[in-house]
Amino acid sequence: MYYVAVHHLANKLAHSIRRQELLCPGDRVGVAVSGGRDSVALLRLLLELRQELGIVLVVVHVNHRLRGSESESDADFVSCLAREHKLELCATVADVAQHACDTGMSVEAAARDTRLRFFRALLGNGLRPEPTGTGTNASADDSYSRRAEGGVPVHKRELNKVVTAHTLDDQAETVLMRIIRGTGMRGLRSIQPRIEVQSERGTRAIVRPLLQLRRHALEQYLGDIGQSWREDATNCDPKFTRNRVRQLLVPVLEREFNPSFAERLAELAEIARAEQDFWDNKAAGWVTAAIHRLEPDASCHRRLQALPAWAQGGPQSTTSNREERSRWVDRRWLLSQSLAVERRVLKVVAEKAGFPLDFAKVEEILALARGEHGAGKRLALPNGWRVKCTQDALEFISPPATSLSPALRPYELRLTVPGEVEIPEIGSRLQAIRIEAGERSPHCDSDHLFDPALLAKDLTVRSWRPGDRFWPAHTRAAKKVKELLEKRRVHGFERSLWPVVLSGNEVIWVRGFRGRAHMRPMAGEAAVLIRELDGIKAV
Template structure:
């Protein structure tokens, strides 16, 4: 075992000299073998070893006896020792999580704390080759994501250092032989022998069948894991380049947009990974409520002929398609209609922070969609004015067009996103005539240069 593990450590550069190494030790054969091995190379590498032992509060006196056993070994071997109690049953009840997931979350939280407290360079854990096979089989059963086949990583970041797994290159049997050869009498957790948990079932029922077909299946799985990790790392660099070129991030609103035509011009493998990268960014971490049905709906939506579609995702995340643009955004509340009176002269602030200012003037400055002038003496408008959102059946007379046109059709012609239409401001006079679809379309009451020398100016200022 020593030779294999030493070669594995050097191949993957798992440690550096004179490092502070924290070791997670439960008292079982795997972690005791790891601790014995690291203690054996401690002087050569100049390690400071700190043993971390956790009572998860799941097996009463047995759990406490495990901690006491590890503590006694550390005293014998003159090793630094840290212990803690984690109330997994209470955490599990409050969070509504499985026993294994609750224990894992609390355990890794404590590991991170200890890495920071002790300024640790490495946290060494005792996952081995059989664990790798079990994990990859479980993920193959449960997931269709190729990245799941990366399995248990050899190393990854944790707190201010690295989490490393030096025993992934050896089997459970080799660990048992190592313990026997070195007189290690480990503690045993009876729950590991039950088939209640999926992992235990795979360990006892599935892995032995695989071993019959290929006694070196653990080595094959580890090589597959390493190659998948390398391939994924390369693909992810391409995905990041793709995302940077195609996707617009609005960090202040936690919102992203992209043009469908540009997005779909890239290989599908990059599109799929970009979708997951988007969700990682928006959620900070992927939620359990997301599944591959959402991914299928996403790709169906971007290839759909429908111009305006919205899809709901967990935690009020919306994915909307507006013509050839996709937008992901959080919607805390439904868009609210509003009605506000606009004094003349005066101003009104709209719910989104934009404003409309009204004043009398004798000069016309510019001709943009954000300003409108009405002749005061032509009796074309009737004060007071109102600013409101659209209502069913709204129509307006548009310059250059005979008759009236539905506001809904104007929005469609102008390709206004569905979620913006409910909040779009309209200026209406006392008789209900729509004078201005603000910033978009002007009614027929706008000024004629020869009609008057006094105008009512309406200026629209967008929110920052």
């Protein structure tokens, strides 16, 4: 009975791996093991399959240092597990709490970012991160590797793949969380079975082979083989959204509506992944023909004549700034397509240009194309882009070049308290809302509340500048805004135009970062809420 139960689950995993071509003979596979049930089950299953699959296993562990001695015990457990099965171990110690404070990420996001950076480094993509901590699990000369037998750091022996223990339940929870938050087809794909990582020696990958297995099946498997695991108390903490979805929402939906609810959500993710891949390829073909750069010279008209018939009709650029470039889409062709095609083309235009478009902004652009805003109107878009509607075309106009930086236009605006200011360069608005003592506002965000007595009468909203310093929450000192953005990996136009708010000469607000508590009001007292809203009115 024992052999049949184990054999059945291992066979199911082997079939899934082969069908999706997740692992190949000869792969050196790093198995991400936290010490918890799912990752321990993944390791034990792959141990049974390694000869059949022709792979070499290496245990990979990240100590997040979030749970004190419990985190150290997890690391010791994983170390013993690797030693018991005579496997190499590659481990790192990271101060995730500090990383979260430095970057403004949530602790969950900072932990995920730390793991992914570590995995990518092990796969040799040339983007080796700086060590985020030190400890007994790191070797003396390399905090990202523990030495295996023979003293050679594991990561220097090359890993082809890193496998993680995301299960069908994780997939279902992720789909449900994204539906609750709001998402499109791309978001419904949720956890991908394979993420490719480019390295100097070719393509590597992070893969998730357990996406078709349930947690309870893995727990049963570990019980059958007598394998223990570590419990993480934070997985039961209701302050985390995923835990509330897992403990409260999914059980009700399975009990009251559909016992196979998790399986159906996982199927939805698989359908969305295939659909999105197909339409991405189709949209790339449309946009290759639909987008053209217009230069203000006499040859523009001749180039337009050479375009496909459906893509002709775009007007010549009339701008006097030779550094400004446009991308345009034939308006008549666009409006002759289905709504799905219209939306996809606009999304890909934005992606190629390097600025984000949410659903509301796409709908605004389509309304502009249909003439609902009137002829000649423009809309401000993120990162300084604008879109203009003419008789024949939608023209996407890039930010003009300046002497300070290519395609950069710094801005500086005054924000009264209370008041609102539009920032066309980034396509958003900033509000300062006065909240009287005792008033409970639905918009109240304690991380962005300020004591009115500590604020200047008028605030300054501008793009950040070299030398700007900001004091994030839970840190010991102010930090350079430049360093905060680098750690968040904000680049290009987005970084150049990143908004900050000053009271006098002090930077008190930076988009995406929580400020320290000294600026916050006492409970129940009057406050000023600073918040950013997407989108501005047509101009």
